[in-house]
Amino acid sequence: MARCIRVPKKGAEPLREALMEQGLLDLDHRIRRDGDFILIPVLADSFGGYEAEEADLEVQEHGETDYRNLSGVPEGLRDLLPSSFDVVGDIAIMKLPDELLPYKAGIGEALLKTEHGVRAVFLDGGVKGEFRIRDLEKIAGEGTSETVHRECGTRMMTDPSKVYFNPRLATERARVASLVRDGEVIIDMFAGVAPFGTVIARHAHPAKIYSIDLNPECERFMRENIRMNGITCMEAIIGDSTQVIKGLPKADRIIMNLPQMADRFLDSALRAAKPSGTIHMHRVMERSALEDFERDLVSRMASEGLGMRIVRVQELKTYSPTMSVYVFDIMPEAADSSE
Numbered sequence: 001m002a003r004c005i006r007v008p009k010k011g012a013e014p015l016r017e018a019l020m021e022q023g024l025l026d027l028d029h030r031i032r033r034d035g036d037f038i039l040i041p042v043l044a045d046s047f048g049g050y051e052a053e054e055a056d057l058e059v060q061e062h063g064e065t066d067y068r069n070l071s072g073v074p075e076g077l078r079d080l081l082p083s084s085f086d087v088v089g090d091i092a093i094m095k096l097p098d099e100l101l102p103y104k105a106g107i108g109e110a111l112l113k114t115e116h117g118v119r120a121v122f123l124d125g126g127v128k129g130e131f132r133i134r135d136l137e138k139i140a141g142e143g144t145s146e147t148v149h150r151e152c153g154t155r156m157m158t159d160p161s162k163v164y165f166n167p168r169l170a171t172e173r174a175r176v177a178s179l180v181r182d183g184e185v186i187i188d189m190f191a192g193v194a195p196f197g198t199v200i201a202r203h204a205h206p207a208k209i210y211s212i213d214l215n216p217e218c219e220r221f222m223r224e225n226i227r228m229n230g231i232t233c234m235e236a237i238i239g240d241s242t243q244v245i246k247g248l249p250k251a252d253r254i255i256m257n258l259p260q261m262a263d264r265f266l267d268s269a270l271r272a273a274k275p276s277g278t279i280h281m282h283r284v285m286e287r288s289a290l291e292d293f294e295r296d297l298v299s300r301m302a303s304e305g306l307g308m309r310i311v312r313v314q315e316l317k318t319y320s321p322t323m324s325v326y327v328f329d330i331m332p333e334a335a336d337s338s339e
């Protein structure tokens with residue numbers, strides 16, 4: 001038995017954080033869900049207006065911090081266990097090779113034991129289709145894959161099984177937000193649940209952000225993220241950005257985070273940008289093809305009467321042994337300032 005407070009699910013996370021900050025969270029026991037309530041183990045008689053009660057909570061093991069040592073996978077296969085995985089909010093998402101699939105339940109349970117704050121573990125079957133949705137199978141823990149992710153002082157509701165979300169873009173989102181000047185009009189052409197817009201709205205002072213996505217499931221998440229973060233300058237739009245963009249004001253900044261094929265839409269973006277505007281285009285490609293890609297891009301746009309120059313290229317992350325994701329910061333040709 002352990003001492004805990006019984007709080008409604010909705011207000012549980014801020015309370016858990018407050019307890020943690022004040023050193024009153026009992027780290028020796030695990031948080032448990034009970035219907036619409038969450039039982040949070042505490043080191044106090046009451047907290048936040050909730051009286052503590054006794055409940056049967058699992059003991060939190062602290063000894064082992066590497067899930068691989070608790071996974072129950074035979075010695076001969078241990079080297080196949082991944083050393084990294086994504087944590088989105090309170091869920092973990094991991095890829096496993098076929099040889100480890102018979103052990104997936106034990107691997108998931110091991111991760112729950114070593115990763116503090118992880119409620120459920122999902123097996124990643126890869127992203128599919130134009131909406132880039134993840135095929136997820138729960139292998140341990142409780143609840144669905146809907147979760148609230150924290151990034152750069154913001155909270156973002158997402159569900160990687162319904163909408164695309166990549167926690168590994170946090171640094172890039174912070175970089176783009178740091179470039180935004182007061183009063184900018186910004187268009188995010190492939191917004192997902194609008195993490196770029198959310199981080200920008202929180203850390204800069206744009207006049208307007210238009211976050212567009214084709215996936216109808218994104219609308220609910222975008223609206224919730226606008227609400228949760230108290231954003232007033234962002235509009236969530238569902239539709240094909242190449243069409244939607246034609247009806248929007250010219251933009252100071254356009255974000256094109258569609259790494260498999262963003263360049264196919266660059267003409268639309270160049271037409272929608274102010275002459276002094278900047279486009280951030282993300283693209284995955286063979287590292288050896290980078291120079292050819294840049295040359296080809298400029299000549300393809302020129303053939304459509306669209307001048308442009310690439311003012312900065314940065315490798316964001318490795319995608320495969322030979323491929324990487326790059327960001328190209330692009331300005332219309334007439335522009336003369338650079339960032």
Ligand SMILES: C[S@@+](CC[C@H](N)C(=O)[O-])C[C@H]1O[C@@H](n2cnc3c(N)ncnc32)[C@H](O)[C@@H]1O
Nearest residue numbers: 131164165166190191192213214215240241257
């Ligand atoms: C890589 S995800 C973007 C994720 C998001 N920027 C983030 O940081 O999490 C690409 C998104 O583009 C959307 N998409 C694909 N084609 C589109 C189009 N023609 N117009 C608008 N959105 C589109 C997909 O539904 C998907 O959510």
